[in-house]
Amino acid sequence: MNVTRHYLTINGRKVHYRLAGKGPPLLMVHQSPRSSAEYTELMTIWGQHFTCIAPDTPGFGQSDPLPQANPDINDYADAIVDFGRALGLQKTAAYGFHSGGIILVTAVKRHPGMFHGMAVGGYAIWTPEEMAIFGESYIPPFRPSAYGEHLTWLWNRILEQSWFFPWFDVRGETRLSLAHDDPALVHAIVREMLDSGDAYRLGYGAVLRAPRDIPPPDAITPPVLVIAYDGDPLQAHIDRLGNMPAGWEARKVATPADLHEACLLFLQRLPASACPALAQDGDAGFVHISTGAFDGSIHWQGIKGSRELTLHPPGRELDTGDLAIDLPGHGLSDGWRAAPPTDWQEWQAVIDEVRAILGATSTVFPELEKGDPERLFPDLSPDRFGNYLTKAWSIVRARHFFAPWYEANASNAIAFDQDIIAPEALASDHRALIRASAARAYHLALLQREGR
Secondary structure (H helix, E strand, O other): OOOEEEEEEEOOEEEEEEEEEOOOEEEEEOOOOOOHHHHHHHHHHHOOOOEEEEEOOOOOOOOOOOOOOOOOHHHHHHHHHHHHHHHOOOOEEEEEEOHHHHHHHHHHHHOHHHEEEEEEEOOOOOOHHHHHHHOOOOOOOOOOOOOOHHHHHHHHHHHHOOOEOOOOOOOHHHEOOOOOOOHHHHHHHHHHHHHHHHHHHHHHHHHHHOOOOOOOOOOOOOOEEEEEEOOOOOHHHHHHOOOOOOOEEEEEEOOHHHHHHHHHHHHHOOOOOOOOOOOOOOOEEEEEEEOOOOEEEEEEEEOOOOOEEEOOOOOOOOOOOOEEEOOOOOOOOOOOOOOOOOOHHHHHHHHHHHHHHHOOOEEEOOOOOOOOHHHHOOOOOOOOOOHHHHHHHHHHHHOOOEOOOOOOOHHHEOOOOHHHHOHHHHHHHHHHHHHOOOHHHHHHHHHHHOOO
C-alpha cells in the first residue's frame, strides 16, 4: 500500500501530511521531535481499515511552525483540529504516541465534537519534582555552529535517549531496557531534528509544560484508550491516571506490536464517518513516477504548466524557478529502486514523466561543480558514531572556499560572501547533502549527457 505525501496551507501556514489507505478517517499525531515519517510502516497496515492521515505537527518535519512566539499546548491542539477541518473532516478517530497523545488529549478536551474517540500510546503524568528535573534541560537550544560542533552533540543525544531516560540523566537507575545503537534509526531522528532546528523547543516545550490532567470521571467525552508497553518509561504512568471518565480505559502490554494490535481493535470499535475528498495545495506536492528503475514520489513546487522545469545540481535540492523538483535520491524525493544509475537515460525517463504530469515543455539544467565526482561526493552513509555528519559539514563549508572543495590551496581559492558561510546557511546546504544519496551517480550521468 502506497503512502502518499501532500501539503495544505492553512491561514498562510504550510502543513505537510502523509496519507494512506481507505475507509473512515484516522488522524495520526506523531511524537516530538519526530515527524509523520515515523508512522509510514504503521499506515500501510492500518490503511487496510482506515484512511490514515498523519500531519507533521507545527515546526516539525516539513510543516511551518505556529506564528505565536511562545505557543502552548492549546495552540498545538487547536492546530491539529484546524488541520482536520481544513481537510474537510467533520469527525474522526485519532491515534497519538507520547507527545502526540498529549496533543490529542488536549484536543479532545477542547473540541470533543471533532472525535469519535482515540488511542494514546503512553501518556505522561509528571510529578512536580519530575517537572523540575526536566525543565529546560530536556530541550536545550539547538543552533548550528561554525564548525559543526552541534552535530556531535545531536548524534549522541539522539543515540543515548534510548539508553537513559531522561537522556541527560546518566545513572544506572535511569537506564532503559530497550537500548539500541542502530545507525539507520538514529539517522532518521537526526534528520528530523535538523529539519526542525531550534524550533523543536517550541513544540516539545509546549508538551512538557502541558497540564497533566485528564477529564474528571463525570465528564462526557469520546472514548479513549491509554496504553503503554514494557520498556516504555511512560508505562509506569498508567498507574497515575486515577479515575477516568466513562468510556476511558488504560492498559499495559508487553510489546509495541501488542500496543498496535490493541489500539487497532479499539479504534475499529468506534463509530465511523465516511472520509471526504481531502484538500491539498496546488503549488507544491509529490507526484508518483514509475519508470522501471525508479518507482516512487518526486517532490515538486511551483506553478503547474510553467514552460521550464528547473533541475538542481548534484548534492543540492530543488532550486529557484517557476517550477522545480528534487531528483531521485535528493531532497524530499524517494531514492532509486537499486543503486543510483549513472546512465543519463534513466534520469531522463523520470524527468520526462514529471514534465508530462506537471505540464512543463523544457528543462533547465544545472551548472556542474568542478572536480572528480568520486571525490566531490564521498560515501556519507550513516555510521555507528555519526562521523558522516561532521564530514558532510566540512564539505559544505570547504566548497565555498575552494573549487574543487578537496583541493585546498591558493590556486583553487574562490571568492565568497560572508553571508553564505553563516552557520544557518551552511545548515541548509548540509541537510541537502546528507539527503543526497544519489549525488555522485547524478553527477556522472550529467557528464554522460554532456558527452564528457
